[in-house]
Amino acid sequence: MTLMEPVSCCGPLAAPGLSDAEATATADLFKALADPARVRIVNVLATSGEPVCVCHLTEPLGLSQPTVSHHLKKLTDAGLLEREQRGRWAYFSLRRQAVEKLSSVVEITAECCC
Numbered sequence: 001m002t003l004m005e006p007v008s009c010c011g012p013l014a015a016p017g018l019s020d021a022e023a024t025a026t027a028d029l030f031k032a033l034a035d036p037a038r039v040r041i042v043n044v045l046a047t048s049g050e051p052v053c054v055c056h057l058t059e060p061l062g063l064s065q066p067t068v069s070h071h072l073k074k075l076t077d078a079g080l081l082e083r084e085q086r087g088r089w090a091y092f093s094l095r096r097q098a099v100e101k102l103s104s105v106v107e108i109t110a111e112c113c114c
Helices: 020-032 036-047 065-077 096-106
Strands: 081-086 089-094
Touching (some): 020 065, 065 081, 089 096
Antiparallel strands (some): 081 089
8 A cells, every 4th residue: 555645745725836746735635635524534533532443433423334444544545644453453543744734734814815
C-alpha cells in the first residue's frame, strides 16, 4: 500500500498564491474529507482521547464494518490517520502533522471577506 502524504505540501487557502502542486495537494486533502461519513470519523477521532477501534465506529456512524473500513482507508491513504494493529483489530487516530496542516490550510481571517 502506498501512503500518500498531501498534508505535507498543502498551501494555506489565504496564502498570496498557491503553486500547482500545492493546489493539487490541497484539493486531494479536501477530496478525502468530501464525504459526510469521513467528516464524522474525523470528528470522533478528534474528540477521543485515545486511538479508536474500527469496531467502535460502526454504531455511531450507522454503517457496516466494511463501509467504515473503506472510509478509514481513504483517510489513511490521504495521510490524515495513523493505523495501529492490535491483534485482530485496527485502531485509528489523527496524525498530529495532519491536524496541524488542516488547521493551517483552512485558517482564513475575516479581513479577506467583504
